Amino acid sequence: MKNNTILLLSICLTWAACKNDKATGVQDIRDGAGPNADMIHNPLTADLPTDTNQLARILFSETEFDFGELKDGEVVTHKFQFTNTGQVPLMILKAYSGCGCTVPEWPEEPIPPGGQGEISAKFNSAGKSEQQNKIIKIIGNTFPNETQIKIKAFVKPKD
Numbered sequence: 001m002k003n004n005t006i007l008l009l010s011i012c013l014t015w016a017a018c019k020n021d022k023a024t025g026v027q028d029i030r031d032g033a034g035p036n037a038d039m040i041h042n043p044l045t046a047d048l049p050t051d052t053n054q055l056a057r058i059l060f061s062e063t064e065f066d067f068g069e070l071k072d073g074e075v076v077t078h079k080f081q082f083t084n085t086g087q088v089p090l091m092i093l094k095a096y097s098g099c100g101c102t103v104p105e106w107p108e109e110p111i112p113p114g115g116q117g118e119i120s121a122k123f124n125s126a127g128k129s130e131q132q133n134k135i136i137k138i139i140g141n142t143f144p145n146e147t148q149i150k151i152k153a154f155v156k157p158k159d
Helices: 002-019 026-030
Strands: 058-060 064-071 075-084 092-097 102-105 116-124 130-140 146-156
Touching (some): 064 075, 102 130, 116 130, 116 146
Antiparallel strands (some): 058 075, 075 116, 092 130, 102 116
């Protein structure tokens, strides 16, 4: 009886997962669907033109910052300055880190060609120890469409 219940539950979950299988992410963008599809042009796909002159380019004055030694619980922030070196306005669609301890903030308005902006990276060292290396990924209408910046710190325990 227990095995039948588990089997039935597995079948239901599989059916539900397949039923919700729709095109998402890159496929939505390529199909012209999604809220930001008209802002993204990924030249690295096989069937789209590779004219990178029609894309923004993000150039950071630095791509890595070391906070040095921190005490557990300190919250620090660093601002990464960048310039749009492309020929079209730069739109940052998303910036994220793989860890909730690192929170990026980015400009929502377009950055014109030659214009400058900044991405703020806030790091909360609470509960962290020793060497910490955090990568922030920036997604936009740039070439390449993903750029990375990095923060690091050595977290010492509280006294």
